[in-house]
Amino acid sequence: MANFNTHLNVAFMVSGTMSLTVYKAGLLNDSGFLVCVALGTIGGLLPDLDSDNSTPIKLGFNITSFIFAFGLVMHWRSELSLLSLMALWLAGYGFMRYVVFYVFTNMTVHRGVIHSVPYMAILGLGLTYLNYFVLQLPLTTSWFYGLFLFGGAMVHLTLDELYSVNLSNMKMKRSSGTAMKFYQHDDKWWYCLLYIILLLLLYVAPPFEPFWQQLRDPAPWAQLKVGILPDMIESMRR
Numbered sequence: 001m002a003n004f005n006t007h008l009n010v011a012f013m014v015s016g017t018m019s020l021t022v023y024k025a026g027l028l029n030d031s032g033f034l035v036c037v038a039l040g041t042i043g044g045l046l047p048d049l050d051s052d053n054s055t056p057i058k059l060g061f062n063i064t065s066f067i068f069a070f071g072l073v074m075h076w077r078s079e080l081s082l083l084s085l086m087a088l089w090l091a092g093y094g095f096m097r098y099v100v101f102y103v104f105t106n107m108t109v110h111r112g113v114i115h116s117v118p119y120m121a122i123l124g125l126g127l128t129y130l131n132y133f134v135l136q137l138p139l140t141t142s143w144f145y146g147l148f149l150f151g152g153a154m155v156h157l158t159l160d161e162l163y164s165v166n167l168s169n170m171k172m173k174r175s176s177g178t179a180m181k182f183y184q185h186d187d188k189w190w191y192c193l194l195y196i197i198l199l200l201l202l203y204v205a206p207p208f209e210p211f212w213q214q215l216r217d218p219a220p221w222a223q224l225k226v227g228i229l230p231d232m233i234e235s236m237r238r
């Protein structure tokens with residue numbers, strides 16, 4: 001397993017480079033660029049979060065619950081009366097803070113479950129969903145935020161995998177399996193739940209096709225090619 005510093009540095013370097021590339025291609029604005037670097041770095045630390053250091057998770061959940069409840073109220077502000085809006089606010093907050101949080105903290109007790117590909121995919125997709133539907137950010141930005149969080153987490157799992165192969169040169173204990181986990185029989189019910197949540201999220205996710213089209217559009221990447229060399233060299237070549 002790679003240590004905290006390795007995870008922090010590699011996740012920061014990878015998400016910094018990727019984010020800069022996308023920014024230079026004109027697909028992200030200034031703040032989007034910074035948020036992507038931050039999300040990629042956070043993603044690189046997420047899989048090792050467990051119930052032992054639950055303070056950042058708790059804080060994160062309080063904020064998420066608050067934003068979620070606020071988003072609900074904003075969404076229905078013109079249709080509902082003041083009293084129903086207050087009830088909706090409380091219900092939304094309570095649901096996220098106590099029901100969803102309860103399920104997630106129980107998962108983090110099972111360390112292997114949070115340290116897995118489907119769990120991180122849920123977090124990434126959930127973030128995209130929240131950004132697009134609740135915070136009403138542009139589609140491209142929403143997808144990039146989710147993908148950077150997920151990408152950072154995949155960097156983490158890949159690093160753990162590389163380290164476990166290099167250092168021990170043989171499989172670790174059978175119970176711990178590989179770092180890049182998709183499923184583990186011991187936690188089969190948790191994994192069932194994870195994949196059900198993932199399928200639901202995929203079903204309600206913001207449209208992916210327009211985002212993909214934008215990524216495949218050659219124009220921004222052509223602009224990137226011009227931007228790779230400093231202006232001076234560029235003008236000398238002319």
Ligand SMILES: [Zn+2]
Pocket residue numbers: 001047048115156160
């Ligand atoms: Zn790890």
